[in-house]
Amino acid sequence: AQKVTQAQTEISVVEKEDVTLDCVYETRDTTYYLFWYKQPPSGELVFLIRRNSFDEQNEISGRYSWNFQKSTSSFNFTITASQVVDSAVYFCALSRINTGNQFYFGTGTSLTVIP
């Protein structure tokens, strides 16, 4: 069975602090994909990153970085120098490629950045 766990339900940080959002997944598939999405207060879901199971290189995009560790089944997301606009709910998701690319979402982490 596929499962994605985001143990941090809510996080509050003061602006300019760094924050890491944790994501742990379970799957028996050897090939899978991992995603992060952002859901701001307006409600839409915004794609942030996709990573396949064979690519463990860390990725950096501006203030965002992602750490994928297959050995610990984790795909953590770090925001450096957080800003108020980063306040949102962030979802981690796992995708299976053999069943219509079904996504399995975690329950999300609500991040509040305090000015």
Add this chain to the structure above:
Amino acid sequence: NAGVTQTPKFRILKIGQSMTLQCTQDMNHNYMYWYRQDPGMGLKLIYYSVGAGITDKGEVPNGYNVSRSTTEDFPLRLELAAPSQTSVYFCASSAQGPGSYEQYFGPGTRLTVT
């Protein structure tokens, strides 16, 4: 491009009523999905489709039906609405290819059943 559009944005139903949530995408994506989002529960897959005429159940299909007669449209039907179906519903689509592509989401429909 409009991307994924959903109608209506809001709806209040009485228990036992039926309705159809509309979803249309203009990206020529083969794959389409319906999710529901309940507070603190993330998104749960209701149904998905890998092409016109092909649909399959997701994690939480009970109480819902879908059809896919065209590539663009993927309506979700609620029969005999129940309070447990109060939720925010998202439609999504993605490309088909050698891997898993990101899903593009519509703006959502907030449904209340009373």
